[in-house]
Amino acid sequence: MITDDGCELWTSATGRGEPILCCHGGPGLWDMFGTLDPGPGFRLIRWDQRGAGRSEARGPYTLERMVADVDAVREWHGLDRVPVLGHSWGAHLGLLYALAHPERVSALVYVSGVGLGHDWHPEFERNFERALGERYSRWAELREKDRDEAEERELAVLQWTADFVAEGARHAEAMATPWFPINYEANAALSEEMRTVSESALVSACRSLPVPTLIVDGMADNRPRWAVDSLERALPSVTRVRLPGVGHVPWLEAPDEFRAAVVAFLDGRPGVS
Template sequence: MDVTGVDTTGAGETVLTDDGVRLWAARTGGDAGEPVILCHGGPGLWDTLEEPAALLPGNPAYRWDQRGPGRSQRSGPYSTDRPVADLEAVRRHFGLERVTLLGHSWGARPALAYAPAHPARVGGLNYVSGTGIDDDSTWHPAHKEAFHRRLGERPGRRERRQELRERGDGRTDAEDREYAVLQWSVDFTDHDRAEAHAEAMATPWFGVNYACDAAIGAELKRPSATHGLRERCAALRVPVLRVPVLIVDGEDDIRPRWSVDSLEKALPDVTRTTPAGAGHLPWTEDPEGFRAAVGAFPGGVRHRWGSR
């Protein structure tokens, strides 16, 4: 870690944002097809999308750590708008004229906001495991209930999480990682492999930026957080602004998938696919299905697992 807070040990490049913050970004993949920029989940986390990037069929893939966590500079401001501007900085840094976006979980939100803001730059949007455009209060109680139910399906996990939670800032770095692994394990449907999958997500471990998570989380709880998103999605009906969207929902994601229904209705050019037996990270539990659906989008035949 250098004096600016940027991790210099990871392979990649430094992207300078419009307000001088340094972001980590890396290019992988081949040279065939439209470049894809991937936006990871969080907030307060780092890029964990190396696996889905590798499933793209030869496309150049660009991954980056949002400001605050991971290998990027630990510097705000932290808000729902900043990742949109920072995504534009990544595009400009690599000199990409037109891109496909793949946003996962929280990262689906800035990707969705970027598309109507820069429609000429976006060839398509893969909206993976997002939570839609309605107020978070409409779906979060159902998510919380499902989280605790799945966490309690294996003995001792709920109790250990609560113990670590109560330690708060007193957790060691190792305990903080353990706490995250317990949290993330519920995002997988296979009980026998869930914690191994979550361990892979936590490797390498950069530490959660709780200040970033809290700042953006508080903003997302406000009723105004999604204000204008519905209108901006509807604006994509104008032919010159039209951006095709693929919505990917894991059938067993603990975030209720009906939360995305209003987004689907608001978009003019949308395909929705629901992989059976997959949770919040569908590429992990159905890699071939994910490759077929996302790799063929946009354009060409859009393969589906069992579309609605």
């Protein structure tokens, strides 16, 4: 598909039933929802954000442009109002889209997001180092050097291994297959712009958000889950599901529990039978 500014985006629709528009994590990564199974009653709308994966490597890399791209994907698939499911950075992108276009979002599923503030990083870094254990030294070595493509992938797999409680290496290898170059320019630009938006401003905006929201937390996520508390308190219509013993990617570690939480939420919305 082509956006209004001429950027080519990769997108896919799989399954039959009610569509769910997915926003993957990153920024600068690609769609990793290939193993997400929401059940036979749903159709997954997936896409690679601009600059990464199978989409065209071109900016601008701004929050406004990314929100516009979400809307472009919705429109290209011929959808009016749609549930939006976002993971990690994609959870924040889904929230920003719902705030900008609440009339186009029937429900928001906020998975493993990092909340509205910016003070969770020190705890995350401590948790991350502890989770990697003896592998942390290799991760740090790779971070500091000029890397070829094989080392780029090795670094990513090491980093993603820490996102799981069990079988982290296997899950991380699956996430890195197929492999695409990471867009560090997009990551840096969007991460910096996110830091310019205050938590209080987002809390204020969320207080009037009419979109029913499901927050899904893996309670063993390295990113502290208290960071999401202010979002939960601000939303007028919110359900929160906490999955014990689950890390940052719950549909891989606890697929049945994750599917049950999402389906129960979407089936329980007003006006949905």
